[in-house]
Amino acid sequence: MSLLTLKNLTKSFGGLMAVNDVSFDVEEGSIIGLIGPNGAGKTTVFNLITGNHRPDRGEIIFNGIHITGMLTHRIVSLGIGRTFQTIRLFQNLTALENVLAGRHARMKSGATGAMLRTPGQKREERDALASALRELSFVGLQEQANQLARNLSYGNQRLLEIARALATEPRLVILDEPASGMNEQETTLLIDLIRMIRDRKITILLIEHDMSLVMRACERIVVLEYGSKIAEGPPSAIKEDPKVIEAYLGTGD
Numbered sequence: 001m002s003l004l005t006l007k008n009l010t011k012s013f014g015g016l017m018a019v020n021d022v023s024f025d026v027e028e029g030s031i032i033g034l035i036g037p038n039g040a041g042k043t044t045v046f047n048l049i050t051g052n053h054r055p056d057r058g059e060i061i062f063n064g065i066h067i068t069g070m071l072t073h074r075i076v077s078l079g080i081g082r083t084f085q086t087i088r089l090f091q092n093l094t095a096l097e098n099v100l101a102g103r104h105a106r107m108k109s110g111a112t113g114a115m116l117r118t119p120g121q122k123r124e125e126r127d128a129l130a131s132a133l134r135e136l137s138f139v140g141l142q143e144q145a146n147q148l149a150r151n152l153s154y155g156n157q158r159l160l161e162i163a164r165a166l167a168t169e170p171r172l173v174i175l176d177e178p179a180s181g182m183n184e185q186e187t188t189l190l191i192d193l194i195r196m197i198r199d200r201k202i203t204i205l206l207i208e209h210d211m212s213l214v215m216r217a218c219e220r221i222v223v224l225e226y227g228s229k230i231a232e233g234p235p236s237a238i239k240e241d242p243k244v245i246e247a248y249l250g251t252g253d
């Protein structure tokens with residue numbers, strides 16, 4: 001079953017066609033890579049999915065619901081979690097507090113509830129804490145729970161962002177260049193983590209600049225160039241595709 005469907009998505013900024021008539025499906029339970037040279041429109045596709053931008057044309061259907069043009073927090077509550085190409089953590093909060101902030105996107109009580117503290121709300125907070133600690137352990141940051149985000153290594157900050165996205169209990173996580181700034185050992189562990197996420201029945205759509213990571217981690221790959229989809233298929237076919245090779249050679253990637 002298709003969990004996410006993008007239909008004829010188009011978005012321009014001024015005269016620039018950042019995303020041009022892009023369509024593809026993300027099957028439930030799969031790991032899909034979205035690749036392409038710098039400036040190809042990958043991040044813009046993510047921003048369209050999560051409601052950070054509204055498409056000029058086209059449709060986005062998630063789990064049978066039209067989410068085109070919905071507000072971001074509503075999209076998160078429907079079950080899409082994400083990380084960003086540039087790290088967006090609360091640098092002066094602890095790792096645990098950062099994950100709790102992700103979890104709050106899911107909580108009913110909100111700020112007033114937190115002040116009044118009815119039994120139901122206390123329970124909700126306890127559950128939130130337990131779940132935040134679980135997600136920190138899941139990404140391997142249990143030891144760092146009480147460290148400030150800014151004191152974590154770059155690779156660990158990336159893992160913390162993933163934990164925060166998972167704390168929203170997504171059915172789909174979208175990761176924007178999760179390996180950027182990671183060394184080889186961290187990248188290998190990241191691939192294991194991505195598979196562990198999928199083993200939790202969470203579907204993964206990831207952007208990656210580095211072809212070798214995508215080839216190792218993804219089951220299907222969608223390739224963008226200048227805003228348009230130029231290829232789609234399993235890694236073995238994408239690797240051999242003359243249009244893809246040309247797109248990458250052309251930019252020296």
Ligand SMILES: Nc1ncnc2c1ncn2[C@@H]1O[C@H](COP(=O)(O)OP(=O)(O)O)[C@@H](O)[C@H]1O
Nearest residue numbers: 013016018036037038039040041042043044045
């Ligand atoms: N908010 C924006 N305003 C204007 N131009 C943008 C904006 N976001 C992206 N672009 C432009 O759209 C194109 C695609 O960008 P992006 O989606 O970030 O590419 P990628 O993630 O593939 O590197 C680029 O030319 C970029 O400069």
Ligand SMILES: [Mg+2]
Nearest residue numbers: 042043044085
């Ligand atoms: Mg990008």
